[in-house]
Amino acid sequence: MSQNTFRASTKERAMQRADRAQLTNVRRHPRRQQQEKVKTVKGWLGVILLLPLGLVTSLTLMEMLWRAVVRLEFWRTEEVIFFMVGGLAWAVTYASGWRPIRSYVFGHEVSHLLVARAFGGKIIDWDFSAQGGYVETNKSNTWITLAPYLMPFYSLVVLLLFGLMGMFWNLQGLQRVELSSLVLHFKPVWFFYAMLGLTWWFHATFTWKTVHMEQSDLQRNGEFFSMLLIFLVNVLLLVALFIAASPSPGLGIAEVGRCWLGTAGSLWDFFLGRLW
Numbered sequence: 001m002s003q004n005t006f007r008a009s010t011k012e013r014a015m016q017r018a019d020r021a022q023l024t025n026v027r028r029h030p031r032r033q034q035q036e037k038v039k040t041v042k043g044w045l046g047v048i049l050l051l052p053l054g055l056v057t058s059l060t061l062m063e064m065l066w067r068a069v070v071r072l073e074f075w076r077t078e079e080v081i082f083f084m085v086g087g088l089a090w091a092v093t094y095a096s097g098w099r100p101i102r103s104y105v106f107g108h109e110v111s112h113l114l115v116a117r118a119f120g121g122k123i124i125d126w127d128f129s130a131q132g133g134y135v136e137t138n139k140s141n142t143w144i145t146l147a148p149y150l151m152p153f154y155s156l157v158v159l160l161l162f163g164l165m166g167m168f169w170n171l172q173g174l175q176r177v178e179l180s181s182l183v184l185h186f187k188p189v190w191f192f193y194a195m196l197g198l199t200w201w202f203h204a205t206f207t208w209k210t211v212h213m214e215q216s217d218l219q220r221n222g223e224f225f226s227m228l229l230i231f232l233v234n235v236l237l238l239v240a241l242f243i244a245a246s247p248s249p250g251l252g253i254a255e256v257g258r259c260w261l262g263t264a265g266s267l268w269d270f271f272l273g274r275l276w
Contacts, residue, residue, distance in 0.1 A: 042142075042225040050228035056267060057235045060260045064242060068251055079245035082190045086197025094205060102130040104206045107153035109133040115147040116140075145217045146226055149210070150233040152203035155196055162192040200241075207234070 068074030075081075105128045112135040113123055121139025137144070165171060171189040178184075211218060211227065218226040243253050 039222040039225070042222050046222075046225040046228040050225070050232055052264075052267075054228055054232040054235060056260060056264045057232065057239065059267075060256065060263050061235060061239050061242065063259055063263065064239075064251060064256055068242075068246065074246075077245060078187075078190065079193055082193035083197035083200075083241075083245070086194035086199075087201045089194065090198045090201040090205070100202075102128070103154075104202075105130065105133045108148040108210075109135050111148040111151050111153050112144060113137075115151070116144045119144060140220075142221050142229070145220050146229060149207050149217070149226075149230040152200055152237065154199035155203060158192065158195045158199055162189075204234070 065074070109126055109128045113126055116123065116135065116137040116139050119139050119141060121137040121144065124136040124138065126135040127133055143150070162171065165188075169188070171192065172187060174185055174187055176183065176185055207230070211230065221229075239256060243251075243256060246252060
C-alpha cells in the first residue's frame with residue numbers, strides 16, 4: 001500500500017521553502033530547532049501521561065471483558081455474536097486477497113478533512129487514489145494529522161446511518177422473510193452489529209499496517225507520541241463499545257470507572273514498591 005500524505009498547510013510549505021533557500025545548516029535553523037523541541041515535549045508527555053493511561057485503560061478493558069464473559073456469558077449476547085460475525089467476514093475477505101485500498105485511502109483523507117474543518121481549517125485541495133492521497137489545509141495540529149488512526153471512519157458512517165434509520169423504523173423488531181419454503185426470522189439491528197464489526201476490524205487492520213510504514217502523519221508529532229495516542233484512543237473506543245454492549249447495568253460506565261481507578265491504584269502500588 002502506498003504512503004498516504006497529510007500535506008502541510010500552505011503557510012507551512014512556504015516557510016519550508018524559505019528555510020531551504022537559506023544558506024545555513026537546516027538542523028541548526030531556529031524553526032527546525034523549535035519543531036524538535038515540540039517533539040521532545042510530546043515525547044515526554046507520552047511517557048508521563050499517555051503510556052500510563054494506555055496501560056491502565058487496556059488492563060481495565062481486559063478485566064471488564066473477563067468479568068463479562070465469566071459471570072454474564074457476554075459472548076452469547078446478540079451484540080457480541082454479530083460483531084464477531086462481521087469481524088469474521090472481514091477476516092475471510094482479507095485472507096482471500098481482496099484489499100480495498102482505494103476505500104481506505106478515501107476514508108483516511110476524509111478523516112483529515114473533517115477534523116480540519118472541525119478545527120476551523122479551510123480545505124484548499126484534496127485528492128485520493130489507490131496509490132495514495134493528500135489533504136491541503138491552512139490548519140494543522142495533532143488531532144488533524146492523526147485523525148485517520150484515531151477515528152474509525154466507516155464505523156462512524158454505520159453508526160450514523162443506523163441512527164437515522166432507527167428514527168423511522170424499529171430495528172429491534174423481529175422480521176419475517178419467506179424464501180420459497182424457507183422462512184427466516186431476523187432483526188435489522190443484527191446487520192448493524194455485523195457491519196460495525198466488519199468496519200471496526202477494517203479500521204484496525206489498515207491502521208496496524210499503515211503505522212508500520214514510514215508515515216509523515218506520525219513523524220510530524222513524533223512516532224513514539226503518535227503511537228501511544230493512537231493506542232490510547234482506540235482502546236477508549238473499545239471501552240465505549242463494551243459499555244454500549246454490556247448486558248448488565250452492573251458493567252456500565254460507573255463500574256468501568258471504579259475498575260479503572262482500582263487498576264491505577266494497584267499499578268501505582270506495584271511500581272512504587274519496586275522503586276522503594
